[in-house]
Amino acid sequence: MTAAQLELTGITKQYPGVLANDHIDLAIASGEVHALLGENGAGKSTLVKMIYGVVRADEGEIRWGGEPVKITSPSQARALGIGMVFQHFNLFETLTVAENISLGIDEEHDLKQLTSEIEEISEKYGLPLNPHQHVHALSVGERQRVEIIRCLVQDPKLLIMDEPTSVLTPQEVEKLFETLRRLSSEGCSILYISHKLDEIQALCDRATVLRHGKVTATCNPKEETPKSLAEMMIGSELPVCKRTAQARDSEVRLVVRNLTIPSPDPHGTDLKSINVTVHRGEVLGIAGVAGNGQKEFLAALNGEIMAAQGRIELNGAEISKVGPTERRARGLAFVPEERLGRGAVPDMSLSNNALLTGYREDMLSNGFIRFDKVRSYATAIRERFDVRSSGIEAEARSLSGGNLQKFIMGREIMMNPQLLILGHPTWGVDVGAATTIHQEIVDLAAKGTSVVVASEDLDELFEICDSIAVIAEGRLSPVKRTSETNVEEVGLWMSGQFEAGEGEVGHAA
Amino acid sequence: MLLRLEPRQFTSKRMQYASPLIAAVLTLIAGVILFSALGTNPMVALHTFFVRPLTSLYGVGEWALKATPLLLCAVGLSVGFRGNVWNIGAEGQLTMGAVCGGGIALAFWGDEGPWLLPLMLFAGILGGMAWGAIPSFLKNRFNANEILTSLMLSYVAIQILGYLVHGPWRDPEGFNFPQTRIFGDDGIMPVLIEGTRFHLGVPIALVFLVIVWVFMSWTFQGFKVQVAGQAPAAAAYAGYSRKRVVLLSFLISGGLAGLAGIAEVSGTITQLQPIISPGYGFAAIIVAFLGRLHPFGILLASLLMSLMYLGGEQLQIHLNLPLAVTGVFQGLLLFFVLGSDVLVRYRIRLVAQPKEA
Numbered sequence: 001m002t003a004a005q006l007e008l009t010g011i012t013k014q015y016p017g018v019l020a021n022d023h024i025d026l027a028i029a030s031g032e033v034h035a036l037l038g039e040n041g042a043g044k045s046t047l048v049k050m051i052y053g054v055v056r057a058d059e060g061e062i063r064w065g066g067e068p069v070k071i072t073s074p075s076q077a078r079a080l081g082i083g084m085v086f087q088h089f090n091l092f093e094t095l096t097v098a099e100n101i102s103l104g105i106d107e108e109h110d111l112k113q114l115t116s117e118i119e120e121i122s123e124k125y126g127l128p129l130n131p132h133q134h135v136h137a138l139s140v141g142e143r144q145r146v147e148i149i150r151c152l153v154q155d156p157k158l159l160i161m162d163e164p165t166s167v168l169t170p171q172e173v174e175k176l177f178e179t180l181r182r183l184s185s186e187g188c189s190i191l192y193i194s195h196k197l198d199e200i201q202a203l204c205d206r207a208t209v210l211r212h213g214k215v216t217a218t219c220n221p222k223e224e225t226p227k228s229l230a231e232m233m234i235g236s237e238l239p240v241c242k243r244t245a246q247a248r249d250s251e252v253r254l255v256v257r258n259l260t261i262p263s264p265d266p267h268g269t270d271l272k273s274i275n276v277t278v279h280r281g282e283v284l285g286i287a288g289v290a291g292n293g294q295k296e297f298l299a300a301l302n303g304e305i306m307a308a309q310g311r312i313e314l315n316g317a318e319i320s321k322v323g324p325t326e327r328r329a330r331g332l333a334f335v336p337e338e339r340l341g342r343g344a345v346p347d348m349s350l351s352n353n354a355l356l357t358g359y360r361e362d363m364l365s366n367g368f369i370r371f372d373k374v375r376s377y378a379t380a381i382r383e384r385f386d387v388r389s390s391g392i393e394a395e396a397r398s399l400s401g402g403n404l405q406k407f408i409m410g411r412e413i414m415m416n417p418q419l420l421i422l423g424h425p426t427w428g429v430d431v432g433a434a435t436t437i438h439q440e441i442v443d444l445a446a447k448g449t450s451v452v453v454a455s456e457d458l459d460e461l462f463e464i465c466d467s468i469a470v471i472a473e474g475r476l477s478p479v480k481r482t483s484e485t486n487v488e489e490v491g492l493w494m495s496g497q498f499e500a501g502e503g504e505v506g507h508a509a
Numbered sequence: 510m511l512l513r514l515e516p517r518q519f520t521s522k523r524m525q526y527a528s529p530l531i532a533a534v535l536t537l538i539a540g541v542i543l544f545s546a547l548g549t550n551p552m553v554a555l556h557t558f559f560v561r562p563l564t565s566l567y568g569v570g571e572w573a574l575k576a577t578p579l580l581l582c583a584v585g586l587s588v589g590f591r592g593n594v595w596n597i598g599a600e601g602q603l604t605m606g607a608v609c610g611g612g613i614a615l616a617f618w619g620d621e622g623p624w625l626l627p628l629m630l631f632a633g634i635l636g637g638m639a640w641g642a643i644p645s646f647l648k649n650r651f652n653a654n655e656i657l658t659s660l661m662l663s664y665v666a667i668q669i670l671g672y673l674v675h676g677p678w679r680d681p682e683g684f685n686f687p688q689t690r691i692f693g694d695d696g697i698m699p700v701l702i703e704g705t706r707f708h709l710g711v712p713i714a715l716v717f718l719v720i721v722w723v724f725m726s727w728t729f730q731g732f733k734v735q736v737a738g739q740a741p742a743a744a745a746y747a748g749y750s751r752k753r754v755v756l757l758s759f760l761i762s763g764g765l766a767g768l769a770g771i772a773e774v775s776g777t778i779t780q781l782q783p784i785i786s787p788g789y790g791f792a793a794i795i796v797a798f799l800g801r802l803h804p805f806g807i808l809l810a811s812l813l814m815s816l817m818y819l820g821g822e823q824l825q826i827h828l829n830l831p832l833a834v835t836g837v838f839q840g841l842l843l844f845f846v847l848g849s850d851v852l853v854r855y856r857i858r859l860v861a862q863p864k865e866a
Contacts, residue, residue, distance in 0.1 A: 336746055344740075357747045
């Protein structure tokens, strides 16, 4: 093995109340694609922030090309040859690609020369991009290319990628991997952070697995199975989601006809003539890259934004004209994508958060709150869904993402809804909790509840859904049975290539 | 080096309650410095400001009286402030309450009975509500900023009062002074404690304080207001109507400010005149925050603020200091309260200046 480009020994970082990194050792060779694997809160972000100079380690040593270094700022990290592509982009929408890239360079430079450099790099690494285009006109995938090129113009020896594929279609992911492989063949090391196991197996040479701030394993992911990798991450055997017999039947539960809504948010996506039918006991998955109208579609189903045209029917009755309260009264429940601040009030206790939408469960009398009922409902959620918190008086913000999600799911499920709408139910949730949530969804459908679940995670949708449709640029594709489609077709649809469909299983071509 | 505010990992509950006390102590210290700079013995000045007003039964009565309008306005405002509805115009709603209630007293002048006072109070509440309903309508219908509209409407209300007492409602036997007739006996709040001006308005205010407390802590509508204030997206998600919260907040705060106005004119002034409030409606904003937007905190805060009004008068009378001292004290107090609040939740860190990029 060649000498390590980057070597960490005994890196420790203590935050108040939590040991984020506990004596981490990590070595990355030149040209190696190294995966950093771990659940949320395992300490991945803290570790890369220390490598990139955003946070300083309490203990331990960083060696760069064999020499011990102290990295005190991102600009120093860039000077050393470390580039990082963050999960959330830092781009100015009103500036051009070249201007944005220019802003990220510390040294004096000439914009014209930089422009030709950008064109050169974009050609060489298969990252098509026009340097004169304004960023606001770019798609998410193209924006990511800007971020990557911003790193590449500085000729890095190590590129850190933080969950880069969460915003890409499968085809875009394939292209990104080609670029990364090419970089690696030229000697650039890549530190790749992800929890998508198949990607890591496809791309990475080695993997370091973190759990609770410690390194629990170092392995070659190509020699492992997704199951064994997941077990290294969660430290126990992976629970499996058991599908029960097909529960879907012919009774129509939800009908959406020609739903058209201009987005209230100027940066949002307009919904264009959406048609879909969901039956009793059916789990319908809505796939799509984030920002293609999922948020608007779910909000429209919940009644937070009203249809400009078209209609929505629940159990045969039109609900498009009524707000969320009335829709809930008719058996709709909704778990939104944003947990803190929308699905739950951050500074309120779990019991008050149970009241938020659970008030119909006998919690009110003459406008007064029956706090005993509220508490017993919250306690029941906590017990049945294994929500780990200090109690029902714990503030919602004190819970981890997965536990809060279990609480919100529990609150909605315990109302025995006719129709449950879910936005990214396992986003940011660890593997164990995700399986619990999947199991709950499947069990609920088996009892006759219809479920509409929007997610960017195709594996998740293929695991739990009876049928799948894709949303792209505010249009909804035809619905297909999960068994009659595959990741390739859905991926293609995610880029918007489909004929607007009737939106009902059986009618789709 | 740069100063930076960092959120604290844990906010101490004890410090949250202590912070108003710390603010009060800091205000006192600042007061000592202030009086020294004005060339007055600070101990004498502080004694005159805070203790002297309360050395007689009459003084204690005045203390409660001045606290009453502050209490009513602040308790009403606290509902909106917790719901993220910013009514800055309690002064105007107070004025309109006084105008409507006082108008009843004048309309039935010389033809009255025990029914008059309740009718006046009712009219005062309605007047304040109506004036508060305007900014809430503008907000709900046109998304007009309620801070601006409610504030501007305050000045409109004061002008209306001025017009009425200079014009149509002027006392025909009042030698052209800009004031109305003195209300008849049935239009004046009965005094409850002999030798003071402590009147029925004080216990009425306490009743409303308890009602608001019950509303905010025990009713679903009060819960909805709090959700709307803390997490607007959660309120929308759960289907709580934002417009209803805006309207309700303005009706409650407007109604209570209106009650404060009519209680003030029928209790202490006994007639309408161009100026009926030394800025109670604005000072109530400070009181509401000083009292942590909680009814019982507001009770204590309104007593403190009322003492400052009395103390300011005493300073004027006995030490020849300007009345502006009261305003300075209010400002200092608010400054220290907000400052300690920030520091309870954040800590100051010195950080190295980042290198020029």
